Amino acid sequence: MVLTGIVAVVAAIALLIHVFAPSKAPAVQNATPVRQSQMLVPPPVMDVEPVATVEGADKVLAQRIDRILGDALHRTWTFNVRTVGMSVPSTREAAGEYRLTGTLVGAERKLLYLTLWNHRNTTQIWSRRLELAKVTSFVDALGPSINAIMSPFGVIGSRERRALAGNFSPGFPCMMRYSEYYMGNAAALAAPVKACLDLTLKQDPGNAPAIAAKMMTRLREAAEHPEQVANVRSEALVLARRAMDADPYSADASMAMALAAYINNMCDLGNASATEALDRNPYDGYAYARAGLYMFQCGDAGYEATLRRAWELDNTLPAVTAMPMVIGMSERGEGEAALRFALRIPVAEGFRKAPYELTMAAAYAAADDIEAARRHWAQAARAAAAPPNAPPAVVLKRILMLPRLTERTERYLRSRGLFR
Incomplete structure (x- = not known):
């Protein structure tokens, strides 16, 4: 049971960090508070x-x-x-x-x-x-x-985050620092973000986005400390319920419940909560991307339409959010269309490079350009620091972490003749 919990939480962290970090991460601002108010600061x-x-x-x-x-x-x-x-x-x-x-x-x-x-x-x-x-x-x-x-x-x-660089005051500045920590994989911000979220919730216990943010920070902690997994899985449901009780109409609260359900292997609740989150905010591209990957992970056939809407709203999403779409299009015989779609994805760098190269490998394989697909696969393996001649499953687990997506991607690439 503990091992299953670790896999589920690691998959969730992949959704939170590796999957949803933008193609070009924001520059990490000063992690040391340079000015701070003890009073709750409202948004602009x-x-x-x-x-x-x-x-x-x-x-x-x-x-x-x-x-x-x-x-x-x-x-x-x-x-x-x-x-x-x-x-x-x-x-x-x-x-x-x-x-x-x-x-x-x-x-x-x-x-x-x-x-x-x-x-x-x-x-x-x-x-x-x-x-x-x-x-x-x-x-x-x-x-x-x-x-x-x-x-x-x-x-x-983006403008407010730059203007508030180093400001961890409770309320809006803290949420700006949290979004930077969440999207930029900025470990240096972990301690001050955790502290400012606690201060925010002390002054505003009913702040649903801040409660959801606290749940996300606890999940990352669990990924780094596997002994906490069992407790964090239970705590995630409690925090998500607390966010829902604080604001039953909050999209952030509903998405928190979706993630809490997902890491506890409760797909029906996860899918229902993700759908509810989109009803409450149908203009959030990242929310559609999260929901689409949750749905894909749980076998919901609506994943592709959800991911397509995510890309319609925001064409700068991370490449890996397109992977299920590329595979689905290829399996329907739409290989050229899959490649044209993938070529629109912004080039990634740093720890986002491996998922980007993998997505391009899948897209070129869909268009029957196997040599190009193999070149991108090799670049993906190098970017993931996989051992030389590592089996495809090993490489994919380093990049995707999502069990169902990993398994289906390997089957797909093998079926296209990518591996000799």
Whole structure:
């Protein structure tokens, strides 16, 4: 039972660290607190203006876009949202740190311009132009832009993390440091992040994202200390339940429950909780990627559609999140399409190189370019520091760690004739 628990937790850590570290990790900021408040620090505020219409643009469509943005943008801890024009007239509120504006242009072409401003110095920091004339789903069309704004590693999150370098104050600065630790494999941040999360929860016991973050840090500790596995598996369920009780509508809480269920071999609860998390935040590319891999691991046929949506929302996801899709496309005889998809994946470096090279090996094998596939396989093995002439199973376990994905990948590569 202990060995099974260790395998499950190691697989979970792969999902948390190796799988979900971005193609290019953020630079690790100072791990020593350089300034810290004992008071809970709130996230920045983003003011959202109603979409303006010019040149005969459809006012009803503009209002529909307003509703989609209003429904989406509050589903993150990266900032608080305030809709311009909704404040009580007698109150005088300071302007938010950020402002999102939108302009819908033209009656026929229907061009939408979204612009994000840094209100501290009135500079424009991001914009996107969307052509909506032929769009069938405005939610889907706006999804990537919403993801770019909302993600902890999106436009606002990246700027705030740099601005708060070395700041481990409870609340928002601590969550920024946690996201850096979580995504960047930054071991130096472990102790101060753990301390600031404890301080955050002492002052705000009902902070569901912080409870979920605490659960994630405990899982990494268990990976480094196998003797803790049994206790951490039970503790994960307790913390996930605590997050759900704190905020029953939190996507972070639902995803924490999905992971806690997964490491306890409770696939039905894991799949249900992952699906619930996506319902609560359908604009988070990383959440779709996590859910898709959980579903694949548990044999749920919906994994491919879930992973495809993840890539639609965020085309900078780690390469290994595409592996199940590449295999599925190849098995349906869509080898050339699988390779074209894989060639769009950002090149990775460092400890992300091995999963990237493995994914490319699978994609070239799908397109029947076996020599290219073998070259990428060799690069994957070297990047994983596998012993010379190591059997494929040994190499794959070093890279993937996810049992079902490892087994299926080896079967697939053998079936394509990759191994002599």
